[in-house]
Amino acid sequence: MGWKPGHYLLLALLLYALAVSLGFSVRGRQLAELRQEAVLLRKRAGEVPEGYRLPLPGACLPRRPENLPNAPRAYRQGVSAGFVFRDGDACVPVVRGMGVVAAASGVVVKVDWDHREPTREGWEALLEAVREGASPEQMDVLRGLEVWLRHPDGRTTVYAHLQAPYPGLAVGARVHRGDPIGYLGSTGLLGGGPRLLLEVWEGEPDRSPFLFQGLPPEELLRQASAFFALD
Numbered sequence: 624m625g626w627k628p629g630h631y632l633l634l635a636l637l638l639y640a641l642a643v644s645l646g647f648s649v650r651g652r653q654l655a656e657l658r659q660e661a662v663l664l665r666k667r668a669g670e671v672p673e674g675y676r677l678p679l680p681g682a683c684l685p686r687r688p689e690n691l692p693n694a695p696r697a698y699r700q701g702v703s704a705g706f707v708f709r710d711g712d713a714c715v716p717v718v719r720g721m722g723v724v725a726a727a728s729g730v731v732v733k734v735d736w737d738h739r740e741p742t743r744e745g746w747e748a749l750l751e752a753v754r755e756g757a758s759p760e761q762m763d764v765l766r767g768l769e770v771w772l773r774h775p776d777g778r779t780t781v782y783a784h785l786q787a788p789y790p791g792l793a794v795g796a797r798v799h800r801g802d803p804i805g806y807l808g809s810t811g812l813l814g815g816g817p818r819l820l821l822e823v824w825e826g827e828p829d830r831s832p833f834l835f836q837g838l839p840p841e842e843l844l845r846q847a848s849a850f851f852a853l854d
């Protein structure tokens with residue numbers, strides 16, 4: 624039986640369908656390879672240290688000695704472990720409720736959602752208890768509402784005296800550098816002015832050395848400017 628026009632049309636449709644199927648198959652393999660490459664690139668990017676930035680956009684390092692790491696804290700016979708950003712010593716206005724961002728990418732390891740300020744009597748009793756020094760647990764109270772982030776290099780950043788954490792922030796969540804983590808406040812100060820305390824610990828807070836520990840102010844500021852990419 625000879626071929627009719629309809630047979631040629633059917634054959635053409637079959638060949639077209641085969642070509643389209645092959646095209647989809649090739650594109651499917653290409654997409655799969657691109658996805659694998661993207662996963663690999665993301666993994667490699669995660670292994671490259673991205674560095675640290677200050678947690679208040681536009682801010683500079685404090686310059687007053689009392690606002691730098693190693694500044695004496697006579698009430699507990701110790702020293703400050705971090706940078707204190709206050710209005711007039713941060714290059715930007717430091718006001719209650721302004722946003723605080725992650726200094727570097729990492730994982731949230733502590734969020735004080737249930738923070739309660741002590742009463743005046745409780746506060747005075749705490750100051751008496753830490754007269755000769757403060758334990759890590761007492762330091763938690765003195766720092767007020769906190770957020771802690773653990774970073775790929777093993778360091779931990781502590782953001783203290785916050786007014787509140789950022790909505791939805793939870794332990795175990797991954798954040799990127801510059802992501803919002805909370806709002807600046809004055810918790811733990813019993814009525815003191817708004818400020819942000821940023822501590823960078825080499826490991827566990829209060830149980831490992833803090834960054835720039837023991838350095839004089841001039842050298843500390845030089846190294847801190849490089850660390851936070853402010854040069």
